[in-house]
Every structure is written in C-alpha cells, then in structure tokens.
Amino acid sequence: MLRFLVRRSLGALVILLIISALTFFLFYSIPRDPALLACGKNCTPEALEVVRRNMGIDQPVPAQYWEYMTGILLGRDYAVGPCPAPCLGYSFVDNTPVWETILDRFPTTVSLAVGGAAVFLTVGLATGMLAAARRGTVVDKVLSSGSLVLSSMQIYFVGPLAIALFVYQLGWLSQPRYVELTEDPAGWFAGLLLPWCVLSIIFTANYTRMARSTMIEQLQEDHVRTARAKGMARRTVFFRHAWRGSLIPIVTIFGVDLGSLFGGAMITEFTFTLPGLGRLAVESVTNTNLPMLMGVMLFAATAIILCNIVVDAVYALIDPRVRLA
Amino acid sequence: MTIPTTPGREAAGPAPAAPGDGPFLSVTDLRVRFTTEDGPVRAVDGLSFTLERGRTLGIVGESGSGKSVTSLAILGLHDPRTTTVSGRIRLGGREVTGARERDLERLRGNTMSMIFQDPLTALSPYHTIGRQIAEPYRKHTGASKRAARERAVEMLAKVGIPRPRLRAGDYPHQFSGGMRQRAMIAMALVCDPGLLIADEPTTALDVTVQAQILDLLGELQQESGTAIVLITHDLGVVAGAADNILVMYAGRAVERGSAAEVLGAPRHPYTWGLLRSTPDLDSDPDEPLRPIPGTPPSLLAPPPGCPFHPRCAFPPRVAGGPGRCSAERPELPEGRGAACHLTADQQRAGWSAEAGRAGATGSASVPVPADGGADLLRKEGDR
Numbered sequence: 001m002l003r004f005l006v007r008r009s010l011g012a013l014v015i016l017l018i019i020s021a022l023t024f025f026l027f028y029s030i031p032r033d034p035a036l037l038a039c040g041k042n043c044t045p046e047a048l049e050v051v052r053r054n055m056g057i058d059q060p061v062p063a064q065y066w067e068y069m070t071g072i073l074l075g076r077d078y079a080v081g082p083c084p085a086p087c088l089g090y091s092f093v094d095n096t097p098v099w100e101t102i103l104d105r106f107p108t109t110v111s112l113a114v115g116g117a118a119v120f121l122t123v124g125l126a127t128g129m130l131a132a133a134r135r136g137t138v139v140d141k142v143l144s145s146g147s148l149v150l151s152s153m154q155i156y157f158v159g160p161l162a163i164a165l166f167v168y169q170l171g172w173l174s175q176p177r178y179v180e181l182t183e184d185p186a187g188w189f190a191g192l193l194l195p196w197c198v199l200s201i202i203f204t205a206n207y208t209r210m211a212r213s214t215m216i217e218q219l220q221e222d223h224v225r226t227a228r229a230k231g232m233a234r235r236t237v238f239f240r241h242a243w244r245g246s247l248i249p250i251v252t253i254f255g256v257d258l259g260s261l262f263g264g265a266m267i268t269e270f271t272f273t274l275p276g277l278g279r280l281a282v283e284s285v286t287n288t289n290l291p292m293l294m295g296v297m298l299f300a301a302t303a304i305i306l307c308n309i310v311v312d313a314v315y316a317l318i319d320p321r322v323r324l325a
Numbered sequence: 326m327t328i329p330t331t332p333g334r335e336a337a338g339p340a341p342a343a344p345g346d347g348p349f350l351s352v353t354d355l356r357v358r359f360t361t362e363d364g365p366v367r368a369v370d371g372l373s374f375t376l377e378r379g380r381t382l383g384i385v386g387e388s389g390s391g392k393s394v395t396s397l398a399i400l401g402l403h404d405p406r407t408t409t410v411s412g413r414i415r416l417g418g419r420e421v422t423g424a425r426e427r428d429l430e431r432l433r434g435n436t437m438s439m440i441f442q443d444p445l446t447a448l449s450p451y452h453t454i455g456r457q458i459a460e461p462y463r464k465h466t467g468a469s470k471r472a473a474r475e476r477a478v479e480m481l482a483k484v485g486i487p488r489p490r491l492r493a494g495d496y497p498h499q500f501s502g503g504m505r506q507r508a509m510i511a512m513a514l515v516c517d518p519g520l521l522i523a524d525e526p527t528t529a530l531d532v533t534v535q536a537q538i539l540d541l542l543g544e545l546q547q548e549s550g551t552a553i554v555l556i557t558h559d560l561g562v563v564a565g566a567a568d569n570i571l572v573m574y575a576g577r578a579v580e581r582g583s584a585a586e587v588l589g590a591p592r593h594p595y596t597w598g599l600l601r602s603t604p605d606l607d608s609d610p611d612e613p614l615r616p617i618p619g620t621p622p623s624l625l626a627p628p629p630g631c632p633f634h635p636r637c638a639f640p641p642r643v644a645g646g647p648g649r650c651s652a653e654r655p656e657l658p659e660g661r662g663a664a665c666h667l668t669a670d671q672q673r674a675g676w677s678a679e680a681g682r683a684g685a686t687g688s689a690s691v692p693v694p695a696d697g698g699a700d701l702l703r704k705e706g707d708r
Contacts, residue, residue, distance in 0.1 A: 136406070221446070222441060222443065222446035222447045223446060223447055223448055223449040223450065225402065225441075225447075226439075226441060226447045226448065226449070227449065227460075228402055228433070229400055229402060229433055229434065229438065229439045229441075230433060230434035230438070230460060230461040230464075230512065231430045231431065231432070231433035231434035231435055231461055231464060231465060232430070232434075232460065232461070232464065233430055233464075234426070241449055241451075244451045245450075245451065318451070319450065319451065320450065320451065320496045320498070321450055321496070321498050
C-alpha cells in the first residue's frame with residue numbers, strides 16, 4: 001500500500017510538471033500582452049514597464065516558469081507584497097490572490113460535482129441494472145433508448161428549459177444558486193437540485209449503458225452459473241455474485257468523470273450562473289489571466305490524478321486479485 | 326494410463342438404495358432445444374437413463390454431443406427464453422421438470438449439485454473459499470454464519486485441503502488448480518446431495534492431479550452414497566471411475582452398458598471409433614492413432630436416420646442395405662445395447678475385428694481396468 005502511494009504520487013508529480021510547463025509556455029504563444037491590457041488606455045512605456053515588473057513578466061519565459069514553480073513550493077515576494085506557499089501568484093486582472101480565489105470557488109464546484117455524481121451514478125446504475133435484469137423486454141428497450149435520447153440533449157438547452165418549467169411555471173424550485181452547506185443545508189440542496197439533475201442527463205446514459213452491458217456480461221460468467229447451481233436465489237445471484245464484477249469498468253470511468261467535474265463543470269456553471277472553477281477557467285482564458293489559468297489548470301489536474309489514485313485503490317477493494325504495488 | 330483403477334469397486338459398493346426406492350435419478354425422453362437466429366438446435370434429442378444412489382454413470386461423447394446440456398437441464402439452469410426442455414426428470418421421487426424456480430432453488434446445491442470443468446472461472450473471484458462453501462449450506466439448512474463457517478472448514482478438511490481453517494479465508498486465485506477443484510467438490514457436497522453432476526471435472530487439471538480428484542470423488546461417494554453423473558470426453562476417466570457408461574452422439578444416446586461392457590466389448594461403430602482414437606501405454610508408439618473421419622454433424626440440420634451414418638464405414642453391411650441407415654433412426658434398446666442397425670452378432674464381431682486390427686502387438690488398445698479390455702473380449706466370446 002505504501003509502495004503504491006509513493007509510486008503513484010511520484011507519477012502524479014511528473015504529470016503535474018508536464019501540464020504546468022505546457023500551460024505556461026503555450027500561454028506565452030498567445031499574441032496578446034497581458035501587461036498592455038492591464039495598463040489601460042493612457043499607458044506610457046514607463047508605466048508598462050512597472051506593470052510588467054509587478055506582474056513578474058519582465059523576465060524571460062523559462063525564468064518566469066522557474067520562479068512560478070518554486071513559488072508554489074516556497075512562496076515568493078511580489079511587488080504588491082509577499083505570497084506564502086502555496087503561491088499561485090496574483091490575478092492579472094484584479095490582483096486578487098489566485099489560491100484564495102480557487103479556494104473560494106471550489107466549494108461550489110465540489111457541491112455541484114458530488115451532488116451531480118450522486119444523481120447520475122445512482123440513476124445510471126439503477127436503470128442499467130434494471131435493463132440488464134429485464135434484458136430484451138419492453139422495460140429494457142425503454143430504458144436503453146430513453147437514456148440515449150436524454151444524453152443527446154445539451155445542458156445549455158435543457159437547463160434554461162428546466163428553469164422556465166420548474167422555477168417560473170410550476171414554482172417547485174427556487175432559482176438555482178449556491179449557498180454554503182454549513183450555513184443553510186436546505187437552501188444548499190434546493191439551490192443545487194436543478195443543476196445536479198441537468199448536469200446528470202449527459203452522464204446518466206453512459207452509466208446506464210455501461211451498467212447494462214457489464215451486468216449482462218457478468219451474468220454469463222461461469223461463477224455466476226455456479227452460484228445458480230448452488231441454489232442461490234435470483235436476487236442473490238444478481239446482487240451478490242454478478243454485481244461486484246460489473247463495478248470495475250464503471251469505477252474506472254467514474255474516477256475520470258468525477259475528477260474532471262472537480263476541475264469545473266463549465267457549461268453547467270454558466271447555464272445556472274454558479275460561481276465555480278469552470279467559470280473561473282473560462283474567464284481567465286478570455287482575460288489573458290495567466291496566474292489564474294495556471295492555478296485552475298493545476299488544481300483540476302491534481303483533482304483528476306487524485307481521483308485516479310483513489311480508483312486504483314478501490315479496484316483492490318472490489319477485486320481481491322488486484323494487489324497494490 | 327495414469328487413471329486409477331478401483332478393482333472390485335462394484336463389490337465394495339456403498340450403501341445401496343433401500344429396496345423399493347427405484348433409481349434416484351431418472352431421465353425419460355429428455356429433449357432440449359435452443360432457439361437460435363439460424364433456427365432451432367436440438368441439443369438433446371430423446372435421452373433416457375436412470376441412476377441409483379451410490380453409483381456412477383459416465384456420459385461420454387465429443388464436444389457438442391449434448392453432455393453438458395443434459396446436466397444443465399437436470400439442474401434446470403437453462404434460460405427458459407431461449408430453451409425448450411421437454412421429457413421427464415425425476416429426482417428422489419420428485420418431478421424436476423416443470424418445477425417452479427423457487428422449488429428448483431431448494432433442490433440445487435442441496436439435493437443435486439454440480440461441479441464444473443474449470444474451477445478457476447467457476448469459483449467466484451470476489452469471495453473467500455470458505456464463504457463460497459458456507460453460502461449454500463446457510464441457504465439450505467438455515468445454519469448460523471458461524472456454524473456454516475465451521476461446516477466449510479470441515480468440508481475443506483474432508484476434501485484434503487491442508488490447514489483448512491486458514492485456507493478457508495483465501496480466495497480462489499490463492500489456490501492451485503487441483504486445490505480449487507477440491508474446494509469446488511467441497512462446495513458441491515456441503516449439503517450432502519443425493520446427486521452430484523461432475524461436468525468434465527478433471528479436464529482443466531494436470532494429469533497427476535486428475536487421478537487424485539477422481540480418487541477423492543470415489544472416496545466421498547463411498548462415504549455418502551451419492552449418485553454421480555460423470556460427464557467427460559476422456560475414456561480414461563470413465564474407465565476408472567464409472568459403473569455404467571452412456572455414449573452420446575449428436576444429442577442422442579448411442580450405446581449403454583456397464584463400464585466393462587462398453588469399454589471392453591463396445592457395440593456401436595462410434596464407440597469403436599472413440600476407443601480406436603484413444604492412445605494407450607501398451608500399444609505400439611509408432612502406430613498412428615486412428616481418428617474418426619469427418620466431423621460431428623450440425624445440430625441445426627442433423628442427418629436423417631442414424632446421425633452417425635455419414636461418418637460410419639458399416640452401412641453397406643446393414644441388413645436392408647445402406648439406405649436404411651440414412652432413412653431409419655435406430656433405437657437404443659433397454660439395458661445393454663447400441664442404437665445401430667447392425668445385428669447384435671455383427672456388433673460383437675465388428676469390435677473383435679477392429680480390436681484385432683488395432684492391436685497388432687496383441688493387446689487391445691483400450692484404456693480399461695485390468696479386468697476389462699482383452700479379458701472381456703475373451704469372455705464375450707465364451708458366452
């Protein structure tokens with residue numbers, strides 16, 4: 001287990017290094033000067049120089065990268081003041097510290113991701129397993145094709161429709177918004193319910209399809225036949241013997257999906273005007289806001305990598321043949 | 326031959342069934358038909374046999390002859406949506422065919438159980454051996470978790486797993502192939518079933534382990550008086566382990582008799598072919614094996630008449646001409662006999678000629694116990 005964690009953490013570091021370097025150097029290939037944007041209308045060359053120095057972009061790009069990376073570990077000093085580790089710098093746009101902005105936006109994104117994942121995982125597995133159990137029947141056909149229709153919808157289309165229907169027409173839900181879970185749990189739930197459900201429609205179909213096919217595959221396994229030959233009831237065979245093996249491919253995809261949701265669900269966040277990491281990332285790109293963009297990218301990458309490590313550990317829980325090393 | 330022989334096993338037979346019990350398992354005119362996209366497949370077509378407690382019936386045939394389909398039909402494990410099973414199966418005086426699924430569940434693993442060919446895939450990789458053995462015991466006896474676990478350990482000890490208490494906590498992948506099959510046997514016998522179906526129980530194992538597993542099955546049978554259906558394509562396996570043999574071809578029984586009779590004096594040309602194509606330590610190593618020409622028929626469109634006639638060399642000798650074999654389906658007589666149009670005398674003489682041809686060195690090329698083979702051929706002549 002320890003060896004597994006050490007090995008995977010080292011691998012994660014390498015991946016993060018590559019991602020950070022790619023993002024950093026690609027950013028500077030954009031033919032736009034963030035200093036010029038920040039300097040404003042009445043910019044003089046002298047003022048521009050000061051802005052550059054304050055932003056830390058007066059040096060060659062590799063040196064900047066080196067400073068940026070060491071800053072994450074050790075902290076660094078900016079013209080506007082010291083920045084303790086983990087220092088991701090200050091926003092080019094409004095000089096807010098990147099790390100704090102991310103921490104500020106993260107709860108929204110986590111709430112959206114975890115709640116949405118709970119919805120699509122539950123609904124997807126339930127419908128998929130039901131379809132597998134009733135394979136070839138009307139139930140199977142309705143569930144399989146129904147989930148496909150839903151997944152062909154788009155969030156930016158369904159989202160506003162859902163708001164119009166459930167909020168304005170029927171008045172069942174309040175306008176989607178984010179309130180802190182710790183402040184008002186009921187408000188948190190009510191405010192996010194619609195985004196969760198709408199976010200889920202694109203994921204659910206995948207899980208329905210996957211749960212159905214892996215379940216059908218598992219039901220044909222030799223050891224499942226053995227369980228039936230032992231006299232186990234259909235229900236026991238289904239849930240105790242076949243279900244376990246069907247989880248492996250689902251967990252794999254779920255790890256990737258959840259990881260990327262932790263990095264921000266851009267379309268959903270925009271549709272429901274939720275202040276999450278996805279919006280932050282898009283805004284940073286449009287504003288040529290390098291520190292913010294780097295911060296969100298590294299944060300999202302870390303989330304995905306961590307989720308993958310967790311997935312690998314979960315494999316070992318599901319299947320005793322898997323050994324972590 | 327590495328297959329153990331158990332001389333005199335018939336004399337030392339285990340607790341015989343109480344008089345009046347009749348056979349423990351009786352299968353009458355069993356037909357299993359699969360619906361496929363290409364049309365109906367008659368996997369088993371009118372099969373009948375009986376089996377008493379404490380006895381072993383070997384069902385022999387090539388792959389696709391309907392052996393495994395038969396065993397799954399007895400347990401009622403076929404998918405009713407794609408499979409039609411007709412005929413009668415009676416087990417311990419109870420009707421199995423047409424029983425409700427809930428009633429079948431009570432019989433499976435309890436009154437009748439099964440061991441499969443490859444214990445690695447047939448055991449669940451996700452549960453410990455102990456739990457897998459305890460599971461049917463709990464279900465069928467209502468025992469507590471602790472009692473079932475004790476029973477599992479006891480069963481593991483019984484099938485010869487060293488340190489059973491410790492090994493009960495292992496997963497199948499931590500067992501060797503032979504140990505896995507032992508665990509599988511422990512699982513099948515945990516509720517003392519009256520009938521055990523062993524579907525190619527040794528095919529996936531090393532030859533040395535095969536013998537151990539067959540010995541184990543024999544010992545356990547002696548103790549408990551279980552009736553065993555031993556399904557195999559390996560004549561060596563039935564030679565050592567079976568009391569009676571049923572030879573299947575294309576979903577039908579083509580020959581029936583005691584092990585010594587069928588292996589020592591086979592009557593059906595298909596059985597002759599099977600025996601001829603089996604290697605044996607006593608025969609001349611330079612002499613080529615003689616496989617049966619042709620391939621088994623498609624069960625989608627089985628040949629009319631005798632299903633074996635396209636591969637058979639004997640239709641010209643049949644009374645009534647070769648046309649009879651392709652037109653008229655030969656019936657398998659009750660008791661000892663073969664489903665063949667050759668006369669009984671022709672059938673006896675046929676194998677003597679075959680054996681004479683094959684055994685140029687003087688020994689019959691038959692993997693039979695010491696009391697079988699050539700000896701029986703002689704006895705057959707004396708009768």
